Amino acid sequence: MTQAVATPTRAARLATGSRARARSERSVVSIVVLTLYLLFLLVPIYWLVNMSLKTNAEILGGFSLWPRNPTLANYETILTDPSWYMGYVNSLIYVVLNTLISVTVALPAAYAFSRYSFLGDKHLFFWLLTNRMAPPAVFALPFFQLYSSVGLFDTHIAVALAHCLFNVPLAVWILEGFMRGVPREIDETAYIDGYSFPRFFIRIFMPLIASGIGVAAFFCFMFSWVELLLSRTLTSVNAKPIAATMTRTVSASGLDWGVLAAAGVLTIIPGALVIWFVRNYIAKGFALGRV
Amino acid sequence: MTLELRGVTKVVGGQVQIHPTDLVLRKGTMNVLLGPTLAGKTTLMRLMAGLDQPTAGRVLWDEQDVTGVRVQDRGVAMVYQQFINYPSMTVWDNIASPLRLQGRPRAEIEERVTRAAALMRLEPYLRRKPLELSGGQQQRCALARALVKKAGLVLLDEPLANLDYKLREELRAEIPRIFEESGAIFVYATTEPEEALLLGGNTATLWEGRVTQFGPTPEVYRNPLDAVTARVFSDPPMNFLPVAKRLAQIQMGAGQGLPALGRLADLPEGVYQAGFRPNHLRLDRPPGEALEFQATVTAGEITGSETFLHLDHEGARWVGLLPGIRDLAPGTAVTVWVDPAHIYFFGEDGRLVASAPTPMAA
DSSP states (O other): OHHHHHHHHHHHHHHHHHHHHHHHHHHHHHHHHHHHHHHOOOOOHHHHHHHHSHHHHHHOOOSSSOOOOOOOOOHHHHOOOOHHHHHHHHHHHHHHHHHHHHHHHHHHHHHHHHHHHOOHHHHHHHHHHHHOOOOSSHHHHHHHHHHHHHTTTTOHHHHHHHHHHHHHHHHHHHHHHHHHHHHHHHHHHHHOHHHOHHHHIIIIIIHHHHHHHHHHHHHHHOOOOOHHHHHHHTOOTTOOOOHHHHHOOOOTBEEEOHHHHHHHHHHHHHHHHHHHHHOOOOOOTTTOOOO | EEEEEEEEEEEEEEEEEEEEEEEEEEOOEEEEOOOTSSSSSHHHHHHHHSSSOOSEEEEEEEEEEEETTTTGGEEEEEEEEEEOOOSOOHHHHHHHHHHHTOOOHHHHHHHHHHHHHHHOGGGGTTTOOOGGSHHHHHHHHHHHHHTTTTEEEEEEEEETTTTEEEEEEEHHHHHHHHHHHHHHHEEEEESHHHHHHHOHHHSEEEETTTTEEEEHHHHHSSSBBBHHHHTTSSSOOOOEEEEEETTTEETTTTTTEEOOOOOGGTOEEEEEEEEEEEGGEESSSOOSOOEEEEEEEEEEEEEEEEEEEEEEEEEEEEEEEEESSOOOTOOOOHHHHHHHHOOOOEEETTTTTOOOOTTTTO
């Protein structure tokens, strides 16, 4: 009797054991794959950080996986030398300007596209996206000439306006996707309750698409932050962006590798900071608000 | 206060959504718009509210033409089938928002919001956001917001359609009570004849963008002006069969005749349509006079205490609503009975020519 009871129990235990082994094998495989994946993703970033903490002599001297004599001198150079840190200030100024302009302009446009149908609305909406597809190089020359002739050359607003070219359509698309998710009946209820359009838009509607506004602002920020060609073409000294500064570090003594790497690290930081705020909505943003 | 529609028409993209409509709704009346989906109930309401402009015709409010007036200036309230509230505001702020926009003093807002919330039994939830409430509570919040401003015209567009059965019963009992208190013109759209009968008041039946009849609800139910109205105001739809009057006899199907007496005596000879409601179909011969029909069962739906029997009678699809459980397999041949007193007669053009004398009996 005891035997009869014990046998199935042991069998069950054996079965559980093999199942557990299979599970642990699977988890080992997934850990290995994940580790490799992360490794490949992070190697360039690690190498950048690694370089930024070395001296030029060590960088050029040979191969070392980590800094032998870690130094913050490179960062110090950037944070004390105005010709370096003003690059960040300039970039931030025109990026923030651009984000503000893009979102402010895109909000009413997106509302119109999401709520009204008018002649050629679909074509216009698609045409907006094609702006996003044109290479900025195409626009560099006309912008340069135009801004030079009206005296906007080498100002922050010049770059901010130029970046609207691709950021406004993007923001319109993202915001339209979010707005479409808000039932039209809410608008109508608000009008029936007596809200005027501006009041409704600010008090009722914008809180409803707050995440959409955040995502749109994030994308505008990022694309403006990483854009190099237009910002470099349209500036010389007063509004010189950090990316342009970084490409001009070749001096008589050769390339300053360490400082350049430190500048690279500092350039990644603002993006990483803003991405934190919209981390939950980023996928919806990449799908242009259509999930 | 009166709301009057004069020849109101709505055409969208070359398609007529509302045919020329004349309606007069008086102060303190409950008006039901009854019709299937796509009949134009919502469109008609939007025209009344001023959310849409009519293609032709005028909307009058107290004899004043308000056709082009902005919806903000109309003094109407509307509740949708979807639970529409302002998600970013608390329930209290939701209810208070129309009053704040009117610039009412704080004390008055306080008092009126408290009363509306009490009426809709929302007191425990005033500090919550609408999306944290159940569907029924959300809809009550929307109703409270519509009532608090004391609009002269309250439009309810299938307000209970998205609620479950229990909540629907509960709110449906409350709506006439709210209505009594408000003294406004209520317009209530629904697809369910039962709801129209429960609410009472007046009913306008809609079919494909046309108001087919408007009058006191029981009156419309008892004496539908035409076959379309009878079909709309019957759930499941009315059963029809072609008949002919010849030599003082109403001939029905296979050689069965009904002496054309009383209401039928004056009818000219010719072809007619007879109609009767599903609940008047019987499987057992009723006492007294009864007409007999042969039919085949096509399907049976048992709802617990009642059976919906779908029948085929010489190509016409009939539905019988029978008390109790009748488990009949599809394909079974059955004999069904109808009391001639329950039969309506419609002319070839669909107009009612002879009403059923005893529709009250059920």
